[in-house]
Amino acid sequence: MRATPWFIAATTAAVLTIASSHAAAPKFYPDDPLPREPETQDASGAANSDVDLFSDLLINLFMKPGDVTPGVRAGNINTIDEVPDSSWFTNRIGTVPLSAADISRGANVGQGPAPGRWTVIGAKMSGAAPGFRVKDSKGEVWFLSLDVKRAPRAATGAIAVASRLYWALGYHQVESYLASFRPGDLDIPETTLFETRPGHSRPMSPDDIDEVLSHSARNADGSYRVMAARLIPGRIVGGFRYHGTRPDDPNDIVPHEHRRELRALQVFGAWTNFVDMKALNTIDTVIEENGRHVVRHYLQDVGSMFGTGAYEPHDWDQGHEYLYEGGPTWRRLVTAGFYLLPWQTKPFYEHPELGRIEAKGFDPDHWKPMATNAALRQARADDTFWAALRVAAFSEEMIRAAVREARYADPDAEVMLTRILMERRQVILRTYLPRITPLTSFALTSTGRMTFENAAVKYGVAAAPAGYRAAWFNFDNTTQTATAIGESASASADGIDPPAGWRDVQPGAYVKISIHAVDPSRPDWAKPIDLFFRRTATGWQLVGVERTMP
Amino acid sequence: MASRRNICVVAVLGAVSFCLARPCVAQESRAAEIGAKQSEKAQQLKPYQPNVVEKVLLRLEEGRLNPPPITVSFDTVYSGGGLTGNVLYRRHYGDRSNWYGRAAYSVKHYKLVEVGTTVPDLGRKRRLTFSTNIGWRDATEVGFWGLGMATTEADRANYRFREAYGEARADYRAAPWLPVSVGVTFEGYELFSGEGRGPSIEDVYTPATAPGLGDSPDFVHSDIRAAIDTRPPGEYTRKGGEYSLGLHHYQDVDGGTYSFSRLEAGAVQHIPVIRETWVLSMRARLRSTIGGESQVPYFLLPTLGGGSSLRAYSSWRFRDRHAADANLEWRWIPNRAALDMAVFFDAGQVADEFNALRPNRFATAVGVGVRLHARQFMVMRMDVAHGSAGWHLTISNKVPF
Numbered sequence A: 001m002r003a004t005p006w007f008i009a010a011t012t013a014a015v016l017t018i019a020s021s022h023a024a025a026p027k028f029y030p031d032d033p034l035p036r037e038p039e040t041q042d043a044s045g046a047a048n049s050d051v052d053l054f055s056d057l058l059i060n061l062f063m064k065p066g067d068v069t070p071g072v073r074a075g076n077i078n079t080i081d082e083v084p085d086s087s088w089f090t091n092r093i094g095t096v097p098l099s100a101a102d103i104s105r106g107a108n109v110g111q112g113p114a115p116g117r118w119t120v121i122g123a124k125m126s127g128a129a130p131g132f133r134v135k136d137s138k139g140e141v142w143f144l145s146l147d148v149k150r151a152p153r154a155a156t157g158a159i160a161v162a163s164r165l166y167w168a169l170g171y172h173q174v175e176s177y178l179a180s181f182r183p184g185d186l187d188i189p190e191t192t193l194f195e196t197r198p199g200h201s202r203p204m205s206p207d208d209i210d211e212v213l214s215h216s217a218r219n220a221d222g223s224y225r226v227m228a229a230r231l232i233p234g235r236i237v238g239g240f241r242y243h244g245t246r247p248d249d250p251n252d253i254v255p256h257e258h259r260r261e262l263r264a265l266q267v268f269g270a271w272t273n274f275v276d277m278k279a280l281n282t283i284d285t286v287i288e289e290n291g292r293h294v295v296r297h298y299l300q301d302v303g304s305m306f307g308t309g310a311y312e313p314h315d316w317d318q319g320h321e322y323l324y325e326g327g328p329t330w331r332r333l334v335t336a337g338f339y340l341l342p343w344q345t346k347p348f349y350e351h352p353e354l355g356r357i358e359a360k361g362f363d364p365d366h367w368k369p370m371a372t373n374a375a376l377r378q379a380r381a382d383d384t385f386w387a388a389l390r391v392a393a394f395s396e397e398m399i400r401a402a403v404r405e406a407r408y409a410d411p412d413a414e415v416m417l418t419r420i421l422m423e424r425r426q427v428i429l430r431t432y433l434p435r436i437t438p439l440t441s442f443a444l445t446s447t448g449r450m451t452f453e454n455a456a457v458k459y460g461v462a463a464a465p466a467g468y469r470a471a472w473f474n475f476d477n478t479t480q481t482a483t484a485i486g487e488s489a490s491a492s493a494d495g496i497d498p499p500a501g502w503r504d505v506q507p508g509a510y511v512k513i514s515i516h517a518v519d520p521s522r523p524d525w526a527k528p529i530d531l532f533f534r535r536t537a538t539g540w541q542l543v544g545v546e547r548t549m550p
Numbered sequence B: 001m002a003s004r005r006n007i008c009v010v011a012v013l014g015a016v017s018f019c020l021a022r023p024c025v026a027q028e029s030r031a032a033e034i035g036a037k038q039s040e041k042a043q044q045l046k047p048y049q050p051n052v053v054e055k056v057l058l059r060l061e062e063g064r065l066n067p068p069p070i071t072v073s074f075d076t077v078y079s080g081g082g083l084t085g086n087v088l089y090r091r092h093y094g095d096r097s098n099w100y101g102r103a104a105y106s107v108k109h110y111k112l113v114e115v116g117t118t119v120p121d122l123g124r125k126r127r128l129t130f131s132t133n134i135g136w137r138d139a140t141e142v143g144f145w146g147l148g149m150a151t152t153e154a155d156r157a158n159y160r161f162r163e164a165y166g167e168a169r170a171d172y173r174a175a176p177w178l179p180v181s182v183g184v185t186f187e188g189y190e191l192f193s194g195e196g197r198g199p200s201i202e203d204v205y206t207p208a209t210a211p212g213l214g215d216s217p218d219f220v221h222s223d224i225r226a227a228i229d230t231r232p233p234g235e236y237t238r239k240g241g242e243y244s245l246g247l248h249h250y251q252d253v254d255g256g257t258y259s260f261s262r263l264e265a266g267a268v269q270h271i272p273v274i275r276e277t278w279v280l281s282m283r284a285r286l287r288s289t290i291g292g293e294s295q296v297p298y299f300l301l302p303t304l305g306g307g308s309s310l311r312a313y314s315s316w317r318f319r320d321r322h323a324a325d326a327n328l329e330w331r332w333i334p335n336r337a338a339l340d341m342a343v344f345f346d347a348g349q350v351a352d353e354f355n356a357l358r359p360n361r362f363a364t365a366v367g368v369g370v371r372l373h374a375r376q377f378m379v380m381r382m383d384v385a386h387g388s389a390g391w392h393l394t395i396s397n398k399v400p401f
Helices: A005-021 A052-061 A099-107 A154-169 A206-213 A266-272 A324-335 A374-378 A381-392 A396-404 A411-435 B002-024 B030-042 B054-063
Strands: A120-124 A130-136 A140-144 A176-181 A194-198 A199-204 A224-230 A281-288 A292-299 A348-351 A353-357 A439-443 A449-453 A466-478 A481-490 A508-519 A530-536 A540-547 B069-075 B082-091 B095-105 B109-123 B126-146 B158-174 B176-191 B220-229 B241-252 B258-271 B276-288 B324-333 B339-350 B363-373 B378-387 B390-396
Touching: A099 A154, A099 A396, A120 A194, A120 B258, A130 A206, A140 A154, A154 A176, A154 A224, A154 A266, A154 A396, A266 A374, A266 A381, A266 A411, A324 B324, A324 B339, A348 A411, A374 B069, A396 A411, A439 A508, A439 A530, A439 A540, A449 A508, A481 A508, A508 A540, B054 B258
Parallel strands: none
Antiparallel strands: A120 A130, A130 A140, A140 A224, A176 A224, A194 A199, A281 A292, A348 A353, A439 A449, A466 A481, A466 A508, A508 A530, A530 A540, B069 B082, B082 B095, B095 B109, B109 B126, B126 B158, B158 B176, B176 B220, B220 B241, B241 B258, B258 B276, B276 B324, B324 B339, B339 B363, B363 B378, B378 B390
């Protein structure tokens, strides 16, 4: 067949179209690294979708929902290996300056319930703790939860502390205020209904309130201490699962098991003993932000933490075993119970206001919530390293500030919980910081000297290595090819100078530096971190961090 | 013609190049790249759809939270009746009150129909529960081996009874740990020849060896029971104890021949060992007929045997005016949420005189059990026990004690 001009022109156009489309995908875009995850679509169509406790529990215990491919890098991180702000997460501790006062305040940007009479508008619909919903004298809606009689201040204290720590860690938290009331302060309008059994409601009576209060801890002056949680803004559309995406949220494109802030809950959960980590303890709400509806995700019920649940201290195995694990179950069965796990013999701290939490032998690698989830299963060493850096950023003063907000009656409780969290923090750092090449805070000066920190050494959980070695490259962002410049070495983490062939470049050009630590006793630290810097008009900007997994 | 072919070629190439290029559409920024993916998803939005497993589990959960008015269960008609099917119709009223109708039929042709109502949460502090029921049951082959301990398996005879009953009961918790129960029941009995394998009772026994044989008395049975109960709420537990005392009086309304009273005392204690790695569970019971003159009909004598007392023996295996038994279980817990194992030792004796109760005369049984349970109730218990009469298997949905 003779090639016609039409055919030649069309073929050429097609080849150019394909080639140009591929060639036009650089490694780094001008807006890298993203400080905030874009949410470009309107999510007003997201509908309420309640997560069922029973099926969520069984699915997570006996199946492996979500992506089971091992070793998948987190999908919501930006090019410098950080989690951008989003409707899931806001960078706070370790990223922006926070004071102890900031942590004391936490998510609470307003005031607690207005003084005066409160109008009961219904029973409490979520969480295990006894309570009800009220409107304060200004008409604002609050969810009140009480402590059970045998554990005064335990459940409300745990919420007070945990909500502040998780706010500082970056999660959306409900505004929660400790308050107190007397039964006589409550009004019950005839329109308030009380569900006595599924499908049957009747007007609430004072006896219904008395029934709740009869099981609740009462203060010495006859009042009741409550944790008052402000109604979350927006339209509630259920909770989020720790796998997959919401099919009705156009902006939710990263499977939840690949969201780093959810994988990081393996570390944060271990630190705070967040054993009741389940979809039912989350809330999604549709809010309007910058003229567009987006779905905001809350870790909503963080009360079952440290050593206590809503009703009683944690069981000894909580934090150590899932509700069902085949291996230990069979071993205990055939050994008549003589197959013992550490939780059965290790010492525990016990305190009426704190519940029960292990004293020694905390092992975050083996910490387990009651049921695991896909995000925890997918956590990689770079995710846990990222999380450990945030735990490291908590000073003792900050932790004490959060604990003080529990207003425990016994000063020893405050001291003990602070000490527990500090001890567990130290174990977290010792476990997760040295697991990969623990370098952070990279910067490239105009002279070409690269500075960085060794986080494991900085926080005293590893000895300084013998030195560091770096390979330097010119990097073509368009073709994504690296051309060697040379290698250099340094004996300390103060910085590392460029090799002899180093020349400054024009703005818009890139360099790649592969750096690793030299320490024969830590082979994992020989895995390089690839760093990418972009020359700007004023200096060098870090645009890429790629850690090699052990 | 050529022109048309050229147009086709161009169109095909254009389409192919568009398709190949589309996944890599160049974006100007990372934000645009993410935005394009979100835009693509926006075209495919749909509500959350549970998968097949979730649908099944949701259906089960819905059934648990909102049980249908008619349910099927395996509750027994009368101990020893064998596998029993129950149809229960329950209808709620008021806050948490309900009335129900129940019909049951077992493989041994035991039958029961019953209607009743339960009204909980009465009183200022909602600590009073009132319940009442009327019913009729037919137990076709209840075993009788004679009185006392000196009986053998070969002594078995059967009797059949039909009972019409009506009960009113009040349960009150003076404190969470102090339950008190008071009840009055009309019990009208009709006794018949026993069915099933083995002789009928009148062929083997006489009124001297089976008190009341040949009579069908009616009773007004009143009882009161109080306990100190430190166990957590629910039937299944691994800690706490219950110490109870009860008094029963049976008034024979047909002349008083068979009127009698009985004292019942019980103690249950669960002792967790090393953080509930093991649990030592113990029970001791005494049932004693008050006064030596009263006649207690054979079918109302205290008994031992069955799935919750001497587990190596059949239900009703031992009968007499006084009964004492003890159970010791060493439980280990392969899974704290759902699975217990147990080795157990049962011992007990019946006697015609209280003073004749002697531990060295106790019949004994040893065994091993598997229990599937939920947080507060037993799902299924399977105990295999061995005693002088051989092996015995118990399958139940109740805790042994």
